Amino acid sequence: MMQKPNNMMLQTLARLIILIILSFSIYLLLAGHNSPGGGFVGGLMTASAILILYLSFDLKSIQKAIKFDYIKIIGMGLLFASLTGVVSMLFGFPFLKHFFDYFTLPILGEVELTTAMVFDLGVYFVVLASALTIILTIAEDDK
Amino acid sequence: MTLLHWAVLLPFIAAILIPFLYKYLKRIHTGWFVLVLPLVLFVYFLSFIPKTSSGEVILNNLNWVPSLGINFNVYLDGLSLLFALLITGIGSLVVLYSIYYLSKHKEKLNNFYVYLLMFMGAMLGVVLSDNLIVIYVFWELTSIASSLLISYWYTREKSVYGALKSMYITVFGGLSMLGGFSLLYVIAGTFSIRELIANADLVMASSLFIPAMILVLLGAFTKSAQFPFHIWLPDAMEAPTPVSAYLHSATMVKAGIYLVARLTGVFGGSPEWFWIITIAGLVTLTWGSISAVRQKDLKGILAYSTVSQLGLIMSLLGAGSAAFYFQDGDNALYMTAILAAVFHLINHATFKGSLFMAAGIIDHETGTRDIRKLGGLMTVLPVTATISLIGLASMAGLPPFNGFLSKELFFTGMLNVTEYGIFNLETFGFIIPVIAWIASVFTFLYCILMFSKTFMGKFDISKLKVKHVHEAPVGMLISPVILAALVILFGLFPNLLAYSLIEPAMAAIAPGILSPGEFFDVHISHWHGFSPELWMTFGVVILGILLFMTFKKWENTAFYRGEQDLFNYAYDYGFDGFIKGSQWLTRIQMTGRLRDYFIYMNTFIILIMAYTMYRYSLPAIQSLDLSPIPVYFWLVILVFVCSIVIIPFINNRVALIITTGVSGFIVALLFVLFRAPDLALTQLLIESVSVILFMLVFYHLPKLKKVKTPPKMKAVKLIISVGFGLMITLGSLSVFSMGQEVNFDSISEYYVENSKEEAGGYNIVNVILVDFRGLDTMLEILVVSMAVLTVVSLIRLRFKGSEDI
Amino acid sequence: MELLMSIVIGIIFSVTIYLFMSKNLLRVVAATLLLSHGVHLLLITMSGLQRGAAPILSFDADAYTDPLPQALVLTAIVISFGVTAILLVMSYRTYKVHKTDDLEELRGSADE
Known part of the structure; x- marks a missing residue:
């Protein structure tokens, strides 16, 4: 199913759709603390965006464009999640204790920043990379 | 932790060090390091003799699991001390002997000494603990150590067979014993032997008395190789000879005797205890001595002889337990049996230890233990022959050795039984001394047979595998010589032991019989006139010699030619059948069909859920506060149900x-x-x-593929799946209604209230995930990562070749 | 609504168990997928349905739907995706190696 990239329509549309989905997925990730969304949803959304990329173009050209090793991203995600936990321990708090505060940033105005966001980012990376790795591993196995 | 606690734990600590000593000091035989430990402990325990002989006891408490009444309390009285001395004393001699017996070049000494030390510690733990659970733990440790030692040469099939056999039988007994101990706890509310003895009346009055007693006795009988559990002991002879001398004659097999002696204060005085132990002991004594006559292997003879001697001690303890029935009265009448038991326990350790070591020397020097191949070794191995002669004469009950004294006391004890006048003894009592006498004849017979076959007759080197036979090295002879010297010493001066070891041990076996400050009268003498005991001994010797003279006549009978114990067949067939039966049971249910497994599991789940709901009259659906159903929702559900239900029909x-x-x-x-x-x-x-x-x-x-299922199977599948679905529906409803009926505060309230204040987030679900329950989420992404790794390894990393799955 | 959903969940479980007992590997994998749907809906249903606003505090409602089962189910969805993936890959590899997807023929070797 991934051998014949001959659909111009799909490819053009895909580029547009992917852009929208990607930005929406980032929004979901960042807004997750206060409105629906978060690491799980964001990660899966990004993964689907990238999957559309793979579906509309062929496997090899995408692999040339995106040179990530997704398994490493899983490791990175796990590291993010556990490090946020360890950092709070360094300050004498229990493992995985989170902190938040409100800051006023230029352009954006008052913004809430929280360490939980970093943790969620870890979740995001793990879910994103896991979904992609599973699908791609099977797809690549063509023997 | 007191010194006594450390004495129990020290062998374990030493066992940890052994592998290092073995590895880094290979030039020195590891045994030399080990030897220090039992020697030190022996001297340490000797220092307690003055205390125990004056009737003192030592009790040191150390809490372990106080809430369950399990405490590592060491308790030292005459009986414990006697066993501790046996364990460390014989232990020292055995270690010394093993240094020469096991070559440091060929053998895996680290294994041997680790197991041996583990055993030593465990055995000390058994005899020094006051708490039944602690005893049980150490008890099982001795079983494990014993099995490991039997299978020390683990490449030999027979060793493994023997090890497994002993493990099965003794661990079965141990488990029963644990059950018995638990029942005792149920009755008296304590695991402490002290307190149990103090509450003996309570135990005796309980309806659980008999079950508890039988379970405890199963433990003691399996360990002490009492009939019909004795079959493991002859097979345990596959162990290296030092182990046989130590575990399987002097110490471990006496753990059962220790337990019976220790708990006589709890169970003693009841007719059941008296009869079960006396009869079991006498049957074992007879069966063991008759079987020993049939053996051709030196260690086989010694194994069965150990079985029979253990039976002898056991029957004496049974006979002596009547003391608790009378409480005071004429204590010499009953206490003679206990005196004989304690005295014979010591004597048996000395002469049987020396005999095992002698058999080991013969095996070591000639390469065989088969008495049909041996003969005429008297001139070749003169020292060994002398040691064996002393040991065998003592075992046969000849003067002036210690075995004679304890055998006379044994006859006295057995004859006294007929005078008790309780437990129906007036009618059946006469049988007891008769059986004892018959068994002694056979004991005498196998002793002469063993000596004549091995040391007398013609020496024929062509039957042996070795070219030269010469006396063992001095180091190997030291231990058996010491033991043989003790045989003579205790034989000539028995009263050396009388008030230092025997009397305190008797007082410990029979607590509360004497008022404080009193002592049992222990006077052991060679000559007490032409008493019935002496005539019995004469009879034993004459009949024994007669049987020996006619050996040629019965040499070729089926009795002598076969040597297999009848109960071994029972064990082998039983075991075989057990395995075959389990295999059959597994085969008929483990079909490898997912469908069948689902049928089993779901049938069970349905039944258990239906029963629970019926039993607790659930679900109480009448008072459900249901949410209203909008019209469009029906549509959604309709589509949903359709999409689900058609799935099984799609091809x-x-x-x-x-x-x-x-x-x-x-x-x-x-x-x-x-x-x-x-x-x-x-x-x-x-x-x-x-x-x-x-x-x-x-x-x-x-x-x-379109699969055609037979209608019957289809019906089964339908019934099970619909039943399961029904159970889930009912379960869901009952949980829901419970949530409404029972007024409890859901933890969700906490999250709703604190999500903003504590975590600064408005999306409660997300806050729960990343903040309140962050650790769960972290582990969850870990699981997801592992799933990914599984997928990747399943696809990318595979074996080349046929083993691909 | 809870009564209706309980019945629907019962149906899902019935179909799942029925599929589990079929001989075909794919149907078994599909059954696990359905099973996870059933469990997720069960968790949500048992806590009561449509009782308050979505658990987002910005709505400023009087009552919110119980957020705890939702958090549980969110985790469960992702985990069950992992499980489905492993099962799929395993059945895929099984088919590749044994050339059959019939569970009747995949019953282990004779010497077991």
């Missing part, structure tokens, strides 16, 4: 994927309706990814 791959996908998307829609936006989003995305995944895999898989 097309793509249709199957699409239908499952549709049902998944409807689930997402349901989440929206149930006001769970996060779930809806996640479900939507997961479903998309899943469909892609399914497509990819299904693309490689074959087309679905």
Whole structure:
């Protein structure tokens, strides 16, 4: 199913759709603390965006464009999640204790920043990379 | 922790060090390091003799699991001290002997000494603990150590067989014993032997008295190789000879005797205890001595002789337990039996230890233990022959050795039984001394046979595998010579032991019989006139010699030619049948069919859930406060149910994927309706990814075949699946109604209230995930990562070749 | 609504168990997928349905739907995706090696 990239329509549309989905997925990730969304949803959304990329173009050209090793991203995600936990321990708090505060940033105005966001980012990376790795591993196995 | 605690733990600590000593000091035989420990402990325990002989006891408490009444309390009285001295004393001699017996070049000495030390510590733990559970723990440790030592030469099939056999039998007994101990706890509310003895009346009055007693006795009888559990002991002779001398004659097998002696204060005085132990002991004594005559292997003879001697001691303890029935009265009448038991315990350790070591020397020097091949060794191995002569004469009960004294006391004890006048002894009592006498004849017979076959007759080197036979090295002879010297010493001066070891041990076996400050009268003498005992001994000697003279006549009978114990067949067939039976049972249910397993599991789940609901009259659905159902919801449900129900009927791959996908998307829609936006989003995305995944895999898989199921099977499947669904529906409703009826505060309230204040987030679900329950989420992404790694390794890393799965 | 959903969940479980007992590997995998749907809906249903606003505090409602089962189910969805993936890959590899997807023929070797 991934051998014949001959659909111009799909490819053009895909580029547009992917852009929208990607930005929406980032929004979901960042807004997750206060409105629906978060690491799980964001990660899966990004993964689907990238999957559309793979579906509309062929496997090899995408692999040339995106040179990530997704398994490493899983490791990175796990590291993010556990490090946020360890950092709070360094300050004498229990493992995985989170902190938040409100800051006023230029352009954006008052913004809430929280360490939980970093943790969620870890979740995001793990879910994103896991979904992609599973699908791609099977797809690549063509023997 | 007191010194006594350390004395128990020291062997274990030493056992940890052994592998290092063995590895880094290979030039020195590891045994030399080990030897220090039992020697030091022996001297340490000797220092307690003045205390115990004055009737003092030592009790040191150390809490372990106080809430369950399990405490590592060491308790030292005459009986414990006697055993501790045997364990460390014989232990020292055995270690010394093993240094010469086991070559440091060929043998895995580290294994040997680790097991031996483990055994020593465990055995000390058994005899020095006051707490039944602690005793049980150490008891099982001795079983394990014993099995490991039997299978020390683990490449030999017979060693493994013997090790497994002893393990099965003794661990079975140990487990029963644990049951008995638990029952005792149920009755008296304590695991402490002291307190149990103090509450003996309570125990005796309980309806659980007999079960507790039988279970405890199973433990003692299996360990002490009492009939019919004796069959493991002859097979345990596959162990290296030092082990046989130590564990399987002097110490471990006496753990059962220790337990019986120790608990006489709890159970003694009841007719059941008296009869069971006396009869078991006498049957074992007779069976063992008759079987020993049939053996051709030196260690086989010694093994059965150990069985029979253990029976002798056991029967004496049984006879002596009557003391508790009378409480005071004429204590010499009953206490003679206990005196004989304690005295014979010591004597047996000395002469049997020396005999085992002598047999080991013969084996070591000639390469065989078969008495048909041996003969005329008197001139070749003069020292060994002398040691054996002393040991065997003592075992046969000839003066002036210690065995004679204890055998006379044994006869006295058995004759006294007929005078008790209780427990129906007036009618059947005469049988007891008769059996004892018959068994002694056979004991005498196998002693002469063993000596004449091995040391007398013609020496024929052609029957042996070795070229030269010469006397063992001096180091190897030291231990048996010391033991043989003790045989003579205790024989000539028995009263050396009388008030230092024997009397305190008797007082410990029979607590409360004497008032404080009193002592039992222990006077052991060679000559007490032409008493019935003396005539019995004469009879034994004459009949024994007669049987020996006619050996040629019965040499070729089936009795002598076969040497297999009848009960071994029972064990082998029973064991075989047990395994075959389990295999059969497994085969008929483990079909390898997923369907069958689901049928078993679900039938069970349905039955148990239905029973629970019926039993607790659930679900109480009458008072349900249900949410109203909007009209459009019916439509959604209709589509959803349709998409689910048609799945089993689909015979097309793509249709199957699409239908499952549709049902998944409807689930997402349901989440929206149930006001769970996060779930809806996640479900939507997961479903998309899943469909892609399914497509990819299904693309490689074959087309679905239409499967024809027989109508009967179909009916079974339908009944089970519908039943299961019904149970889930009812379960769901009952949980829901319980949530409404029972007024409890849900933890969700906490999250709703604190999500903003504590975590600064408005999306409660997300806050729970990343903040309140962050650790769960972290572990969850770990699980997901592991799933990914599994997928990757299943696909990318595979074995080349046939073993591909 | 809870009564209706309980019945629907019962149906899902019935179909799942029925599929589990079929001989075909794919149907078994599909059954696990359905099973996870059933469990997720069960968790949500047992806590009561449509009782308050979605658990987002910005709505400023009087009552919110119980957020705890939702958090549980969110985790469960992702985990069940992992499980489905492993099962799929395993059945895929099984088919590749044994050339059959019939569970009756995949019953282990004779010497077991």
